[in-house]
Amino acid sequence: MKLKFIAFLLFPLIGFSQQNNSTPTDSIKPSNVFMLGEVIVTNHQNKDTLNRVTSKTMVSQNKMDVSRALNMLPGITLTASGPRNESMVSVRGFDLRQVPVYMDGIPVYVPYDGYVDLARFTTFDLAAIDVSKGFSSVLYGPNSLGGAINLVSRKPSQKLEYDGSLGMINENGYKGNLNIGSNIGKFYFQGGFSYLDRNSTRLSSNFVPTANENGGQRDNSYRTDQKISFKIGWTPTEKSEYAIGYINQQGEKGNPVYTGSDPLNSLLLKPRYWQWPNWDKESFYFISNSNFDDKNSLKTRLYFDRFKNTLDSYDDATYTKQTKPYAFESIYNDYTYGGNLEYNTKFIPKNDLKIAFHFKEDVHRENNLGEPVRHFIDNTVLVGIEDIYKVTPKFTVIPGVSYNIRKNTEAEDYNSTTKVISDYPSAGASDAFNAQIGFFYQLNEAQKLGATVSQKTRFATIKDRYSYRMGTAIPNPDLKPEKAVNYELNYTAGLFNKVTFQTALFYSKLSDAILNVSNVQPGKSQMQNFGEAEYLGVEAQINYEILSNLSLNVNYTYIERNNITNPNIHFTDVPNTKVMGTLEYKPIKILRLIANSEFNSSRFSTSYGARVPDYTLLNFYASGKIAKNFSIDAGINNIFDKNYCLVEGYPQEGRNFFVTLRFFNN
Structure with missing residues (x-):
């Protein structure tokens, strides 16, 4: 199977070559962005390195x-959800939940x-x-x-x-991918295949064994992810474009057990x-996108997405028997x-x-093996206007x-004792208004200033409203949207054609926040519109081209989150301070060296105060071109083998390395 996989990836190399003097990670050019899939407010937004990661950097x-x-x-x-990996x-x-994820705007x-x-x-x-x-x-x-990710x-x-790769991760993982595309004037095609497989991740040598984990290779930490995607497009005119796309992702993973020491967990x-x-x-x-004339156009997105x-x-x-009361097989379709x-x-x-x-x-359709399927259906509609x-x-x-506006049209309850399905009490439709305004001023060619304010909402999910949370919670079909008012001041400056500085001050005030309220009934909690909170902080980034072949990027984030309703209940998973620095050096044209360091301060893991300590990581990467169409990448992550956690009781990977052979024709 692995030989067939390798042969499949190498096939495009036979008979195709093209002169290429670029370094390996420059092979994916900005012109390769599918602009029809972008959702941008201004034309300068996609140049903003505070808010965009390019394929070259990845x-x-x-x-x-x-x-x-x-x-x-x-x-x-x-962040991570440790209990669900x-x-x-x-x-x-x-x-x-508050910052939805999109693929090409879908x-x-x-x-x-x-x-x-x-x-x-x-x-x-x-x-x-x-x-x-x-x-x-x-x-x-x-x-x-709180925003959006596209x-x-x-x-x-x-x-x-075309471009692709074959790689090894530590001693028990491998990866490979192939992207191939063709643009022949009015028609284009883009296809991709990738495969990522790891038998396990290795814990730090500083990890202290526990009753549930003896160290070394992390038990039940395997993963396999395969992805196929393709897109066919037609551009009948310079300003009109039509594309059909398909994505198929297949994954499986283990779920490492809790290895912490919190007596309340x-x-x-x-x-x-x-x-x-x-x-x-x-x-x-x-x-x-259909342009009717120079002043009018219509953009359309239609989609169908299936999740199993x-x-x-x-x-x-x-991991062989399912006979205990807590054992089950849960199915979502x-x-x-x-x-x-x-x-x-x-x-x-x-x-x-x-x-x-x-x-x-x-x-949403769910059931445990041997139980009938329960159905939940939500309809959501939005009408909006935006002007530049x-x-x-x-x-x-x-x-x-x-x-x-969001309306639930079906929600079914299941009584595991009587084996009967019934309907939840009907709930009224939830609706909300969103409004925002931004002011942007170009001080001069090198400096920009912006100020924005936005009132945004989030509807409660099906799980928020209807989940029993394994018998510990009471459903609440009447949950209303939570609200936030977000303020921001931002500034960008270019200095001496070598330094770019960007910063933003932000403040968010949350109301009707959806929180889990304990002991609504003895021993049972309920999701309610209960909370008020505020988030405030600053983020900044400096890009400095020290020499023509040496550059430095440093970014900094500081954030405070205050629970106004109940200060004794802590917000989890976010450190107050995060700093990341990257130094990139090209001693010769065909070689790129990158050193990267990241610091995260301590963060809470539970609302009652359990936390994980701060950590600092150092990573190193190298990429060298070895032939006209080939390069080799290698790197070490967590060089000092730091034993650290994002969530208490779920240690992250220790020192790890990779080696990758890349091939490309442009």
Whole structure:
């Protein structure tokens, strides 16, 4: 099987070669961004390195999944759900329920709980990842309380272009990918295949063995992720484009057990023995932009997304039997379909006006093996208007407003004692208004200043409203949207053609926050619109071209999150301080050396105060071109073998290395 896989990846190298003097990580050019998949407010937004990760950066630092790639940006923190072995991020303190994830502007988050395991989303076929923080375009749609994340795919610019890789990760993992595209005037094709397999991750040598983990290779930490994607496009005119896309992701993973020492954590004495035999996603989409004339156009997105997931809970660490009361097999079989229309007109002088309509239906189907299937259906609609008003050549105002409504049309309850399915009491529709405005002033060619304020909302998920949380909670179908008002001041300056400085001050005030309220009934909690909170902080970034072949990037984030309603309940998973620095050196044209260091201060893991200590990581990467169409990349992560955690009781990987052979033709 592995030989066939290697042969498949190497096939495009036979008979094709092209002169190429670029370094390996420059092989994916900015022109390869699928612009139809972008959601941008201004034309300068996609040049903003505070809020965009390019494929060049992802490749050069071996960021194989979206969560690790996003962690390179200021304002974003790598987080995790340890008990579910899910990789996530926080954007200025907001989690992924409040910052939805899109692929080419199409929502891909899970219908049931609004989350998405970003480790399942590999980066091999991406051109860029865009992040909107706080002030996100109305055109994204509903639920962007704290912003939005958009994964942007590739578009070919030449008659034939390809790149790929074969690699080894430590001694028991391997990866490979191939991207191939063709642009022949009015038609283009882009396809991608990737495979990532690891038998396990290795713990730090400083890890102290526990009753549930003896150290060395982390038990039950395997993963396999395979992805196929393709896109066919037609550009009949310079300003009109039509594309059909397909993505198929198939994943499986283990779920390492809790190894901590928190006496209040129930997993200390009752560990979970979980495995996920499938985490599969399949997406079909159509995106178009039709220009009627120089001033009017219509953009369309239509999509169908299917999500299948199985969770197996076993008796013990042998992962062979399911006979205990806590053992089960849980099955999700969800799908989402919808679309949006975006009418753009420049009929009014100095104004670029967009009117948007979104519709989305989420269908969640769940059952444990041997039980009947329960159905949940939500419909969500948004109508929005956004304008770019050029007051003067240097001063721009961007207002936006939207009306959002969500209605549940089906929600079924199941009584495990009587084996009867019944309907939950009907709940009224939830609606919300969003409004925002941004002011942007170009001081001179090198300096820009901006100020924004936005009122955003998030509807409660199906899980928020209807989950019993394994018998410990009471459903609440009448949950209302939570709200946030986000403020930001930002500044960008270029100095001496060598230094770029960017910074942003931000403040968010949350109300009607959806929190888990304990002991609503003896021993049972409930999700309620209970809380008020505030998030505030600063992020900054400096890019310094020290020499023509030596550059430095440093970014810094400081954030405070205050629970106004109940200061004794702590917000989790986000450190107050994060600093990341990257030094890149090209001693000769065909060789690139990168040193990267990251510091994270201590963070809370539980609302009652358990926390993990701060940590500092040092990583090193090298890439050298060995022939006209080949390069070798190698690197070491966590050089000093730091034993650290993102969540208490779930240690991260110790020192690890990789070696990759890359091939390309442009």
